[in-house]
Amino acid sequence: MAKKNAFYAQSGGVTAVINASACGVIETARKHKDKIGKVYAGRNGIIGALTEDLIDTGKDSAKAIAALRHTPSGAFGSCRFKLKGLEENRLQYERLIEVFKAHNIGYFFYNGGGDSADTCLKVSQLSEKLGYPLQAIHVPKTVDNDLPITDCCPGFGSVAKYVAVSVREASFDVASMCKTSTKVFVVEVMGRHAGWIAAAGGLASDNGCELPIVILFPEITFDKKKFLAKVDAMVKKHGYCSVVVSEGVQGEDGKFLSDQGVRDAFGHAQLGGVAPVVANIVRDALGYKFHWAVADYLQRAARHIASRTDVEQAYALGKSAVELALKGGNAVMPTIVRASDKPYKWKTGVAQLKNVANVEKMMPRDFITKDGFGITEKCRAYLTPLIKGEDYPPYKDGLPQYVRLKNAAVPKKLGEFKI
Secondary structure, eight states: OOOEEEEEEEOSSOOSSHHHHHHHHHHHHHTTTTTEEEEEEETTTHHHHHTTOEEEGGGSOHHHHHHGGGOOSOTTOOOOOOOOOTTTOHHHHHHHHHHHHHTTEEEEEEEESHHHHHHHHHHHHHHHHTTOOOEEEEEEOOTTOOOSSSSSOTTHHHHHHHHHHHHHHHHHHHHHHTTTSOOEEEEEEOOSSOOHHHHHGGGGOBTTBOOOEEEEOTTSOOOHHHHHHHHHHHHHHHSOEEEEEETTOBOTTSOBTTOOSOBOTTSOBOOOOHHHHHHHHHHHHHOOOEEEEEOHHHHHHOGGGOBHHHHHHHHHHHHHHHHHHHTTOOSEEEEEEEEETTTTEEEEEEEEGGGTTTOOOOOOGGGBOTTSSSBOHHHHHHHGGGGOSBOOOOEETTEEOOOOOOOOBOOOOSOOOOO
């Protein structure tokens, strides 16, 4: 039987290390040329497969592919495009299989979060129904760290490191000015339903560097009275405080504080803008001078301060995805398995996609302090190893040097398809 080609695509919000996973997939596939032919990538994610807009990664040198490991964002383009259910839009899934058939693709590697895991599972199910042999492997990625089973998600460790460092540095800044100027600094971080990124802000304060920090988690209903009392107490004791607020914080009515009624392509509330809401609450009730900031894309694009642990895990899961496929794996996802905290040890494992798709992993309540505004030692023990180590990209003239691939197009064999 002729060897099959592989298809790789990136989905959803990109990260500082998603390209490290791409590097792991491509380099590992190239080492198995006896079993895997060409490695194609979807231009702009799954849309590239639907429109038959494929990229031939074989046109890029080994040096260029290796440079993906230290390059942020999505090298092949990503997208926020959710395939509907099999029965709702069977044509889209059949189109995917049609494109895979036309290009002799037998391996499907989908690099994304929860929605991507669901898509990968559905593609696997349909290929089986249609009698087309396809091995669908989901490569985990999400800064939100909310995929189940895996100990952590590639992309999260680097965002956590960026947030922890930024909160510490900003707190030093505010501390130096609080006597006559800003007393409360509010920084908004990502996290729709799970507060993992916000929790990372708590790492900024430790035994060797104690800082007054208040954290607002999505898992804890926002209580205005308790929040104001906490902030006021910290300012009176320390002269200032920093507030880390997750974009997904909800009020007692169950609505996001930052929900403006706009929805994204997945039907999720388009969040962002909770920092000024919280800052104004402080100003109106306490009268303290404040500043606020939104980390936004900066937190997930900051490859210059990526966690070495995160980079290594991202690459390892890309590599593991190919190895699972070569062993006959299908509808599975490689995972991170934590062996110990001190010393920190981990290995790769595997999860069935049916147990991953559409499941969110929230912050355990025992990771959050009783008052709901901080992290516990148990949480600190979980988070600390994930931000450890530096993996700086090469620099030239003071700026990081990132790779831009050729992204050479593969000739089309089929007609146009409207999505």
